[in-house]
Amino acid sequence: MATNKEVSRNSNFYMSSVTFLVEDSLFRVPREPFQQESEVFRDMFSLPQGDSLVVEGSSDEKPIRLDGTNKDDFEQLLKVLLYRMYGSQPNLPHSIEQWTSVLKLSTLWSFEKLRQASMDALIKCGIGAVDRIILSQQYHIKSWLLPALNELARRPEPITLEEAKRMGIEIALKLASVRERVTGYCSYCNRYGNNSNNVGVTVGSCRDSRMQNCDFSAQIRSTFPTFDL
Secondary structure, eight states, X not given: OOOGXXXXXXXXXXXXXXXXXXXXXXXXXXXXXXXXXXXXXXXXXXXXXXXOSSOTTXXXXXXXXXXXXXXXXXXXXXXXXXXXXXXXXXXXXXXXXXXXXXXXXXXXXXBHHHHHHHHHHHHHTTOOHHHHHHHHHHHTXXXXXXXXXXXXXXXXXXXXXXXXXXXXHHHHHHHHHHHXXXXXXXXTTTEESOOTTTTTOBOSXXXXXGGGGOOOHHHHHHHOTTSOO
């Protein structure tokens, strides 16, 4: 029979757990995914515990409190995080709203791989241009912003009041100015005028169908000088 001196922890299958309190719910989950994938939690777990005999997060009586976190958002994060780690978690997020929850918390807590996975999933879900603009501003997704603004500048339909409210009036007005003032430019010729097939196209209330093939990136950058485009 093995003595205490001969006992060791298996490096692959000895897992510690951690207890979180989110709103009114306790979550007891493996600690390793948080420590391995999140810089924030890795730093948190490395903090000295002081003289307390009970380590924070070790029990239901002394959980780690995640104040300000929505428990439904946390559940969506756990589904993806544990699936990535163990490949056995059912009911992965499937909607734009659920993947936005994952994006929100993965950004907050520096889960870089999880953040990228949520961004990829949102694109696969068909997230629209307005939502990409909103989320790019909230969660610092530079690669989404210019293509989304370009998409709205090119489309035949005008910006709706509801879209303007969601994006913010300032963004909507600037985007409308791009749509209204650009004339005679097309990505086919990459210049202004001098092409009889493309000259004289005006972006106004009566949209020319050729505008859907144009690239307004230069005009967008000049109209949104404070944006990191």
